[in-house]
Amino acid sequence: MALRVGVVGGGQLARMMIAPAVELGVDLRVLAEEDGMSASLAATAVGDYRDAETVLAFARDVDVVTFDHEHVPQSVLATLVDAGIAVHPGPHALRFAQDKLVMRARLQELGMPQPDWAAVTDAEQLQAFLDDHRGRAVVKTPRGGYDGKGVRVVSTGTEADDWFATLAEDARGGALLVEELVDxxxxxxxxxxxxxxxxxxxxxxxxxxxxxxxxxxxxxxxxxxxxxxxxxxxxxxxxxxxxxxxxxxxxxxxxxxxxxxxxxxxxxxxxxxxxxxxxxxxxxxxxxxxxxxxxxxxxxxxxxxxxxxxxxxxxxxxxxxxxxxxxxxxxxxxxxxxxxxxxxxxxxxxxxxxxxxxxxxxxxxxxxxxxxxxxxxx
Amino acid sequence: MALRVGVVGGGQLARMMIAPAVELGVDLRVLAEEDGMSASLAATAVGDYRDAETVLAFARDVDVVTFDHEHVPQSVLATLVDAGIAVHPGPHALRFAQDKLVMRARLQELGMPQPDWAAVTDAEQLQAFLDDHRGRAVVKTPRGGYDGKGVRVVSTGTEADDWFATLAEDARGGALLVEELVDxxxxxxxxxxxxxxxxxxxxxxxxxxxxxxxxxxxxxxxxxxxxxxxxxxxxxxxxxxxxxxxxxxxxxxxxxxxxxxxxxxxxxxxxxxxxxxxxxxxxxxxxxxxxxxxxxxxxxxxxxxxxxxxxxxxxxxxxxxxxxxxxxxxxxxxxxxxxxxxxxxxxxxxxxxxxxxxxxxxxxxxxxxxxxxxxxxx
CATH class of the missing domain: 3.30.470.20 (ATP-grasp fold, B domain)
Structure with a gap:
C-alpha cells in the first residue's frame, strides 16, 4: 500500500505538495476547509480543523498527519497523539509557532540571536519598553498573526490599547509581545x-x-x-x-x-x-x-x-x-x-x-x- | 474557468501530466481504461477508448482532447472532430503514428533519411528484400506494436508466415513493413x-x-x-x-x-x-x-x-x-x-x-x- 500523508488545510502549500506526491507515489489526502480550495484535487475530506472529531476521522486513514498552516488547536493535536497517530511537526514544536511569546522565551534559552523583546500587559509596560528603545517598537499579538497581520509599529504606549482590551476579555489572559525595531x-x-x-x-x-x-x-x-x-x-x-x-x-x-x-x-x-x-x-x-x-x-x-x-x-x-x-x-x-x-x-x-x-x-x-x-x- | 485538457488513457504519461497541470492550474481530466490506473488521481471517467460514445461523452466537458497513447481508432477520432471538439494531435497526424507503412511512405515524400524499407505481403516478397539486403532484415507489423512487440529480425522469407497468416484474416488486408537492418x-x-x-x-x-x-x-x-x-x-x-x-x-x-x-x-x-x-x-x-x-x-x-x-x-x-x-x-x-x-x-x-x-x-x-x-x- 502506498505511503499516505494527510494534510490538514487545503491552501496553496497543500496544493504544491501534490506534484511531488504524485511523482513519489505518495497517497496525499487533504482535509480542506471548504470545497474549491487550492488543494481540492487531493481533498478527501472537508471540515473544520478546530473540531477534534473531524480531524481524528480524517487522520485515521493516513500514516502521518501534517499541515498547510499552524493553526490547529493544541487540544485537537492532543487528540490525535492520544489516538496513536503520527503528527509532524508535533504539538510541542507547533506550540512555538503558535505563540510568539513562547517562541521568544525558548529561543532565548537556546542562545539564539534575536531582537530585544518583552511580554507587556498594559500601556505602561509598553511605554517603558519604548523608553528603553529609542521611542519606537514593534508590537505583535502572540497568536494568529500572519502576512503582517497582528503586527504594528508603535511610538507611544497607548497605541496598542485595542489589543490590550481584547486580551483583557480573553479567558486565557496573556500579554502582547513587544520587540525592538531592528535596523x-x-x-x-x-x-x-x-x-x-x-x-x-x-x-x-x-x-x-x-x-x-x-x-x-x-x-x-x-x-x-x-x-x-x-x-x-x-x-x-x-x-x-x-x-x-x-x-x-x-x-x-x-x-x-x-x-x-x-x-x-x-x-x-x-x-x-x-x-x-x-x-x-x-x-x-x-x-x-x-x-x-x-x-x-x-x-x-x-x-x-x-x-x-x-x-x-x-x-x-x-x-x-x-x-x-x-x-x-x-x-x-x-x-x-x-x-x-x-x-x-x-x-x-x-x-x-x-x-x-x-x-x-x-x-x-x-x-x-x-x-x-x-x-x-x- | 480553468483551461481543461482531457487525456484519453490513464497510463504513466497521463499521470506525469498531473504535476505540471496542477502548477499551471490546468484542469486535467483523464479517461482511464479501468480503476486504479497510473493516472487515477485525475481520472474523471472510466471506459473503453475504442467506443465512440464513451470518448465523446468524456470529450464534451474539455477544451481539448489529447492522448496517453496512439491507439484511439480513427473512427472514434472522426466522431470527436465531427462534434467540433479540438483534438491534438489530430486524426491526420495520428495516422502516421498508427500505421508504420503510412509513416514510411510519408517520410519518403518529405525526403527524410530512413532505412531502406518495403511493404511485403508474402514470404516471397520478404525473401526478395532479404536477398537485396545481405540476408537480414527487420519485419514489423504496421499497427499495434510498442516496446519491441510486433518487431522481429528475420533471415529467411518464411519467418513471418504467422504474421502474414494473420494479415490474410484481416478484413482491412494490408502488408508487413520490412526494413533493412541498420548498422x-x-x-x-x-x-x-x-x-x-x-x-x-x-x-x-x-x-x-x-x-x-x-x-x-x-x-x-x-x-x-x-x-x-x-x-x-x-x-x-x-x-x-x-x-x-x-x-x-x-x-x-x-x-x-x-x-x-x-x-x-x-x-x-x-x-x-x-x-x-x-x-x-x-x-x-x-x-x-x-x-x-x-x-x-x-x-x-x-x-x-x-x-x-x-x-x-x-x-x-x-x-x-x-x-x-x-x-x-x-x-x-x-x-x-x-x-x-x-x-x-x-x-x-x-x-x-x-x-x-x-x-x-x-x-x-x-x-x-x-x-x-x-x-x-x-
Whole structure:
C-alpha cells in the first residue's frame, strides 16, 4: 500500500505538495476547509480543523498527519497523539509557532540571536519598553498573526490599547509581545528540513523582499551570502530545528542588521513562501522535502540546480478574469518563466501564484521573474 | 474557468501530466481504461477508448482532447472532430503514428533519411528484400506494436508466415513493413513540440540505450552531439512535426549509423520515455510542454538546466512488495536522485518508474542514476 500523508488545510502549500506526491507515489489526502480550495484535487475530506472529531476521522486513514498552516488547536493535536497517530511537526514544536511569546522565551534559552523583546500587559509596560528603545517598537499579538497581520509599529504606549482590551476579555489572559525595531539592511530566510529520527538538511539562505508586510520576492541564494553568513544562518536554522524538535520543513525569517548580525524574526513549521524557488531551483523542492521528512524518509539534496533562482509572488492577480487569461502574453515574452498558480480567485493583496526563474546571471533572472509576474497584475 | 485538457488513457504519461497541470492550474481530466490506473488521481471517467460514445461523452466537458497513447481508432477520432471538439494531435497526424507503412511512405515524400524499407505481403516478397539486403532484415507489423512487440529480425522469407497468416484474416488486408537492418553506432531521440498555430521548439537530441527492445536509459544531451549532429537531428524533428502536422509532443527515434548518418526509426506523438529526463533536467518538461502545445499556448524553453541529465528506467520492480519499500535504502545512498513512480504493480519487464539525476559530470550523473535505480530491481 502506498505511503499516505494527510494534510490538514487545503491552501496553496497543500496544493504544491501534490506534484511531488504524485511523482513519489505518495497517497496525499487533504482535509480542506471548504470545497474549491487550492488543494481540492487531493481533498478527501472537508471540515473544520478546530473540531477534534473531524480531524481524528480524517487522520485515521493516513500514516502521518501534517499541515498547510499552524493553526490547529493544541487540544485537537492532543487528540490525535492520544489516538496513536503520527503528527509532524508535533504539538510541542507547533506550540512555538503558535505563540510568539513562547517562541521568544525558548529561543532565548537556546542562545539564539534575536531582537530585544518583552511580554507587556498594559500601556505602561509598553511605554517603558519604548523608553528603553529609542521611542519606537514593534508590537505583535502572540497568536494568529500572519502576512503582517497582528503586527504594528508603535511610538507611544497607548497605541496598542485595542489589543490590550481584547486580551483583557480573553479567558486565557496573556500579554502582547513587544520587540525592538531592528535596523536591518535586508531580510533573509533559512530553511531546514528535519526528520523525526533526527537528520537535518539546510537549504541555502535566501534574501526575501517584503512589501507591506507580505513577501514579494525571494533571491536564492541570498547575494553575498557565501562563506560565513551562509554558515551562521544554517547553524541558526539547525539549532532551532533541533532545539524545538521541529519535524518537516522549518523556515526561520532573519534580519541582517546594519552591524552585521543575524537576528531571528519569525518561524514557520511547514513549507514557506521563502522556499517556493526550490520547486524549479533546487534538486529537492521544499514540498518534496516536507513529504520525505514527515514520512521519516531520508532527506533529499537541497542544493541549487542553477547559480540563481528568483521567485516573484503574484499578489492580487487580474481584477478582470483569471490568471490563465494572461498566459498567452506572459508565456510569449518569457518562455523560461515557471508559472505556478494556486487556483484562488483574484483579490487585492492575496497571494494567487508565483513565478520562478533560474539561470546564471542574477540581473537577467530577476528581471525575467519580475517581468513575467507583472503580466498577472493589473 | 480553468483551461481543461482531457487525456484519453490513464497510463504513466497521463499521470506525469498531473504535476505540471496542477502548477499551471490546468484542469486535467483523464479517461482511464479501468480503476486504479497510473493516472487515477485525475481520472474523471472510466471506459473503453475504442467506443465512440464513451470518448465523446468524456470529450464534451474539455477544451481539448489529447492522448496517453496512439491507439484511439480513427473512427472514434472522426466522431470527436465531427462534434467540433479540438483534438491534438489530430486524426491526420495520428495516422502516421498508427500505421508504420503510412509513416514510411510519408517520410519518403518529405525526403527524410530512413532505412531502406518495403511493404511485403508474402514470404516471397520478404525473401526478395532479404536477398537485396545481405540476408537480414527487420519485419514489423504496421499497427499495434510498442516496446519491441510486433518487431522481429528475420533471415529467411518464411519467418513471418504467422504474421502474414494473420494479415490474410484481416478484413482491412494490408502488408508487413520490412526494413533493412541498420548498422548503427547508437540510438538517439529528438523531441519537438508544435502548437496548432504552428510554432515549434526542439529539445536537445538525446542518446537512448535500449535493452531487449525497451528503453533502459537516456543521456541528455547525447554525448558529442554539439554542432552539426544536434542541428541535423533538430531539423529532422521539425520537418516531421511540420510535414505531418503533429500537435503536442513528437518524439523521433533515430539511428546514428556507422557512416555518420541519422535515419528515422520510429515516431511517437505524445510525451515519450526518451523525454522523461526533462522533468528534472529542462526548464520546461515534456509534460508541461505537451499541455502548453495542445492548449495552443506559447511553448516553454526546452533548454537543459544542468550540463547533463541521465534517466534510468525501473523495469519490473521488486518481486516482493512495492517501490516505496526501497525508498529508505535508495534515498539514503542517493539524496540527489529524483525518483518517479507510476503506481503500477511490479511485473517482470514492466516500466514501473524511473530515476533522473542531473549534474555537471556525466560519469557521476550516470553512475548515480544507475545505482539509485538498481535499488528498485531485485
Amino acid at each position: 536591518f539592511t535586508r531580510e533573509l530566510a533559512q530553511q531546514v528540513a528535519r526528520r523525526p529520527s533526527g537528520a537535518v538538511r539546510a537549504y541555502p539562505v535566501v534574501e526575501t523582499v517584503q512589501r507591506d508586510g507580505v513577501c514579494a520576492e525571494v533571491i536564492a541564494p541570498a547575494p553575498h551570502s557565501g562563506g560565513r553568513l551562509e554558515d551562521v544562518a544554517a547553524r541558526i536554522g539547525i539549532t532551532i530545528a533541533e532545539g524545538l524538535e521541529v519535524t518537516g520543513m522549518l523556515a526561520v525569517e532573519l534580519f541582517e542588521t546594519t552591524d552585521e548580525r543575524l537576528l531571528v524574526n519569525e518561524l514557520a513549521m511547514r513549507p514557506h513562501n521563502s522556499g517556493h524557488w526550490s520547486q524549479d531551483g533546487a534538486v529537492t523542492s521544499q514540498f518534496e522535502q516536507h513529504l520525505r521528512a514527515v514520512l521519516d524518509l531520508p532527506l533529499g539534496d537541497p542544493s541549487p540546480v542553477s547559480e540563481w533562482a528568483v521567485m516573484v509572488n503574484v499578489l492580487g492577480g487580474p481584477t478582470n478574469g483569471s490568471l490563465d487569461d494572461r498566459f498567452d502574453a506572459a508565456m510569449t515574452e518569457h518562455p523560461g518563466a515557471k508559472i505556478h498558480t494556486y487556483g484562488k480567485a483574484p483579490r487585492p493583496g492575496r497571494k494567487v501564484g508565483h513565478v520562478n526563474v533560474v539561470g546564471g546571471n542574477l540581473d537577467d533572472v530577476a528581471y525575467e521573474a519580475r517581468a513575467a509576474a507583472s503580466f498577472f497584475d493589473d | 548503427f553506432t547508437r540510438e538517439l531521440a529528438q523531441q519537438v513540440a508544435r502548437r496548432p498555430s504552428g510554432a515549434v521548439r526542439a529539445y536537445p537530441v538525446v542518446e537512448t540505450v535500449q535493452r531487449d527492445g525497451v528503453c533502459a536509459e537516456v543521456i541528455a544531451p547525447a554525448p558529442h552531439s554539439g554542432g552539426r549532429l544536434e542541428d541535423v537531428a533538430a531539423r529532422i524533428g521539425i520537418t516531421i512535426a511540420e510535414g505531418l502536422e503533429v500537435t503536442g509532443m513528437l518524439a523521433v527515434e533515430l539511428f546514428e549509423t556507422t557512416d555518420e548518418r541519422l535515419l528515422v526509426n520510429e515516431l511517437a506523438m505524445r510525451p515519450h520515455n526518451s523525454g522523461h529526463w526533462s522533468q528534472d533536467g529542462a526548464v520546461t518538461s515534456q509534460f508541461e510542454q505537451h499541455l502548453r502545445a495542445v492548449l495552443d499556448l506559447p511553448l516553454g524553453d526546452p533548454s537543459p538546466v544542468s550540463e547533463w541529465a541521465v534517466m534510468v528506467n525501473v523495469l519490473g520492480g521488486p518481486t516482493n512488495g512495492s517501490l516505496d519499500d526501497r525508498f529508505d535504502a535508495a534515498m539514503t545512498e542517493h539524496p540527489g536522485a529524483k525518483i518517479h513512480t507510476y503506481g503500477k504493480a511490479p511485473r517482470p519487464g514492466r516500466k514501473v518508474g524511473h530515476v533522473n539525476v542531473v549534474g555537471g559530470n556525466l560519469d557521476d550523473v550516470a553512475y548515480e542514476a544507475r545505482a539509485a535505480a538498481s535499488f528498485f530491481d531485485d
